Amino acid sequence: MANIGIWYIIAQILGVITICFEFTSYQIKDKTKYFLITGIGSFFWMTMFVAIGIATGMSTQLSLILAATYSTIRNLVFFRVFSKNTPESKEAGLNFLLVMIVVAIVAGTATVLNAPAEVRWLHIIGLFTALAFVIGQYLPGVHYVRITVIFYAIIVLLTQTPLNILYGDFRWNIMGILIEAAKILSVIIFYIRYGSEPKTAQLKFAKP
Secondary structure, X not given: OHHHHHHHHHHHHHHHHHHHHHHHHOOOOOHHHHHHHHHHHHHHHHHHHHHXXXXXXXXXXXXXXXXXXXXXXXXXXXXXXXXXXXXXXXXHHXXXXXXXXXXXXXXXXXXXXXXXXXXXXXXXXXXXXHHXXXXXXXXXXXXXXXXXXXXXXXXXXXXXXXXXXEOOXXXXXXXXXXXXXXXXXXXXHHHHXXXXXXXXXXXXXOOO
């Protein structure tokens, strides 16, 4: 029981670290740096779920661990693509994006089919917002990713509340809510900081 308590505390610490990286990432206008910071944040997000799994059981966290791993790999590959910024790297990045979309569709469809009927609608919306976010990340400029992440974060936030019935357990995942809220707050602050300077909020790089 003591070990369970320790791993739960570790999970909360990893969650706080994740919040710091996620909040920081949406203050960054440079696409390359954004992918690096959010990729590191996704890694800590994944380790948070691993720690929760050790504390409460891996069966309930496996899908979340896989989702966070998917996010980590995607962001770090995109970081490499935009770092090189060559025709070859952009073509490879586009091909990788298409693979990631297929993976997201397959995994998202499985999640929808396995979700309780009462909240299946939530997971269907989540699938579409997740696809929009993945595509928005790759599109040029700073606005697509920030607009899509707002909708995606809202849906993910709802899955961390009793609205989403998991294993008959009506729980509030406070850390999960805080992580998604941090993304939304960061986007709001970004536009407050740069809204009066529209040219400053534009990212200049070659279209992929």
